[in-house]
Amino acid sequence: MEKEYKILLTEDDENLGMLLREYLVAKGYDTDLMPDGEAGYEAFTSKKYDVCIFDVMMPKKDGFTLAKEIRMVNSDVPIIFLTAKSMKEDIFQGFKIGADDYLTKPFSMEELLFRIEAILRRTKGTLISQDVFQIGKYKFDTQKQQLSEGDEVVKLTTKESELLKLLCNNANKVLERNFALKTIWVDDNYFNARSMDVYITKLRKHLKDDPSVEILNVHGKGYKLVM
Amino acid sequence: MEKEYKILLTEDDENLGMLLREYLVAKGYDTDLMPDGEAGYEAFTSKKYDVCIFDVMMPKKDGFTLAKEIRMVNSDVPIIFLTAKSMKEDIFQGFKIGADDYLTKPFSMEELLFRIEAILRRTKGTLISQDVFQIGKYKFDTQKQQLSEGDEVVKLTTKESELLKLLCNNANKVLERNFALKTIWVDDNYFNARSMDVYITKLRKHLKDDPSVEILNVHGKGYKLVM
DNA sequence: ATGTCGAGTTAATTAATGTTAAATTGCACA
């Protein structure tokens, strides 16, 4: 089962916008088209997207401003800028905001597609199942289910290991409670949620020797492993 | 401790090659320059690289062939192509091999640098995004959600941290009430607005030791963090 | 001036999370 990726496209030129949307939809991407930056922001806050494609020059709110606002909320989602003028300064500004790529008009749709795919390959592909994680001064081996600090090795239980692995896969991002519960405990009822809390306590004890590593609670949302 | 990233650059034009190498080294990247595809392959197999930059047209072995051979051994390392001719087919061929990006000559070295950084941000997860703010004599770490004054560290709650982050992103500008409410509380109803007031009070208490820092109210509009 | 509405503050309330320990489950092994 392929996941259908969601793309947010903001483009004020209606012709170009529709054309791009058609093309991306035909290529299997669930694409929403918004006519300006404000509508784009609305859309972003109401849905999860895998890639954003923003025209730089747009009415109401330009692409850079939109990107800056989105970066305040989400420092992670890939952003591609479309720019008519190839002005250096604009381009660099875009990268400083944290853009992943930009295209200068006119460009071929095929090229846009390739760049989207190159980004998705990185953002979605690389994360899958890493075996060994470095957590501050600890080394965590998911296969062996053990956490080592220098030559001290601690054996983790299955649940401890699964939870820590999920946290590592989402390092410095929020691991949603429900997601973790459904992944590890299958059922996300009250008791399993409490059980998960108990495991968070256990993991915190295991990691307590390195103050640069912390499992933060995000009230009502989940947990975040920061390091 | 910054990790020094390693770049493999293959470019047959000696002038351009040296120039790029100098530039990248000056920017802190450990860069090896090879004059052709064969030498490039030799280098790749003998050392670990974080990014590859290949000229497409090279003697002995062209960039695409080199990339293909490397992809057989390593399906992961990011590859950027440099191409003189902007021929579509060539470009797409590059992406099909699994390129991450390509640049058409002539390009600015700064642009190359930005693209390298965009890729490293993705592959290494080292978000260069603004994570730490200086607020007067305080230091605010958005990831760890903590505010420190010298060696005194105060933990902030998620909401406190999110609000302070928005204020910092709009330092010395007005942070609109509605914007803050919609981004943090999602819904901007009366009760959430009152809740936000409470958090403003809390933040003011946290920042009270430095008189040069102040959260000002802009009646009917929002708040302004001045410093 | 003065009334209204937005904002400041503190406290009370409610819900989520932290923590420890006891109860239960499940599995390896005699």
Add this chain to the structure above:
DNA sequence: TGTGCAATTTAACATTAATTAACTCGACAT
């Protein structure tokens, strides 16, 4: 097929985050 041990869940109680309530203060308009 029981026994013992470790893993996991449930329970109980403690603490903290976030919201709501209550009351106060201050800005702005008429």
